[in-house]
Amino acid sequence: MDKNNGIDLRRRALAGALALGLAAPAAIAQAQPAYPSKPIRLVTPFPPGGAADTLARALGKSMNEATGTPVVVENRAGAGGTIGTATVAKAEPDGYTLLLGNVSTLATAPSLYAKLPYDPLRDFTPITLVGRSxxxxxxxxxxxxxxxxxxxxxxxxxxxxxxxxxxxxxxxxxxxxxxxxxxxxxxxxxxxxxxxxxxxxxxxxxxxxxxxxxxxxxxxxxxxxxxxxxxxTGTRRLDVVPQVPTAQELGVPNLEATTWYAVVAPQGLPPQVAQTLQAMMAKALDNPEFRKRYADEGLILESSSSEALAELMRKEVASWAEVVKRSGVRLD
Known part of the structure; x- marks a missing residue:
């Protein structure tokens, strides 16, 4: 075989291998179905029948109606909500396992438990605020x-x-x-x-x-x-009890605390999946019937950007840590 021909053949083989290598990821990406392609599991870390469980089921129903995506609510109760929260923290970050957490599991728990099995600021991808009460x-x-x-x-x-x-x-x-x-x-x-x-x-x-x-x-x-x-508590009166003033109005300071709910996913969630989820949640929370139902119960539904939820969680973790320190409350 001619020496030059041999070199040329090797070059062609190498170019072909490189082309296949570059094409493989693109082919795999094209083969993957668009998100979401199967039901989403929404974990609530509290027992059935409570406020968090009821909200999770109503949110799942509204998401299904708004986007056509089935949502399966799963109760993983125990240890003040920390068991179910830890379960989601360790789940695959693929967008199919989410947590409906609240101020207790995502803000106060780090100060109350010496050995909390998760870090709310490190182990989750914030998706959206759901509401404040x-x-x-x-x-x-x-x-x-x-x-x-x-x-x-x-x-x-x-x-x-x-x-x-x-x-x-x-x-x-x-x-x-x-x-x-x-x-x-x-x-x-x-x-x-x-x-x-x-x-x-x-x-x-x-x-x-x-x-x-x-x-x-x-x-x-x-x-x-x-x-x-x-x-x-809070900064303004509620329409459901308009005659009841806020503590702030009455001159009793530092009583603006509220219960809030939020959806988070395991850390490492791809940004495009997080953006899709945030848009889906915003659409679900914009349902007028859904909003009125909870406004009548004192819960104001409110979506947010992922960045805004991350900032809320940072502030709440810090502020509740100070309250826990002053009160001396500990759970372990």
Whole structure:
């Protein structure tokens, strides 16, 4: 064989191999179906029937109606929501496993648990905020305070006499109650319950003086005149209870805390998949019927950019760490 011909053949073979190598990734990319091509699993780290579970199912239904993508809600409850949250943190970052987390799992948990099995700022790709729900401070019929400042003054006048109830130790209602207790110079005794329904019942019976709940959880009893809401957290009044002022209006500072919900995915999610998910969620949250349903319960649905959610999480982790430090609350 001619030497030059041999060199030429080797060059052609090498060029062909390089062409195949360059074409292979493109062919693989073209073979992959467009996202999403199968049902999305939305994990809620709380038991069935609660506020987070109900919201997850309503969101999944709205996403399916808005985009045609099936959404399967999976409950992975336990350890204050940290078990299900850790499960999603370790999942494949392919866009088919998401978490509907909240302020407890994504902001307060790092300060409450010494050995948290995930880092909310490191282990997740933020997708979108879902909604915010102010909390409400209510009292039972036997408490002689008509306003929040009067309640604070009453607590200060007789330390240890008044108690306040939350839905559980370390819950957002507990920590928000601690904010109120700081305003009352630590004079109220915390009583943890297993959920908000027992808190409302205890207020009605006179067993509990003050309850910290979401607005929807005491609406029925409020309308029946069985409990009295004194103030809500947050920065503005709610349309569902327009006559109830904010703590800020009443001159009691540092009570702007709210419960919020957000969708996140495992860290490492491809940017284009994150963008697709954010657009899908925004479309689902724009459903007028969906929005009205939750506005009537005190939850304001609100989508956001991934960047805005990341910034919210950073700020909330830092601010709740300070509250936990001042209150001394620990869960392990």
């Amino acid at each position: 102010p909390l409400v401070f209510s009292v039972g019929p036997g408490v002689q305070a008509g306003t929040l400042p009067e309640l604070v003054a009453l607590a200060k006048s007789d330390p240890g006499k008044l108690n306040y109830g939350s839905s559980g130790a370390g819950s957002i209602t507990h920590l928000t109650g601690e904010l109120l207790n700081i305003a009352a110079e630590g004079s109220m005794v915390h009583v943890p319950y297993k959920g908000s329904a027992p808190v409302v019942m205890a207020m009605m019976s006179g067993e509990l003086d003050v309850g910290v709940t979401q607005v929807a959880e005491m609406l029925q009893q409020y309308r029946a005149g069985q409990v009295r809401p004194l103030a809500i």
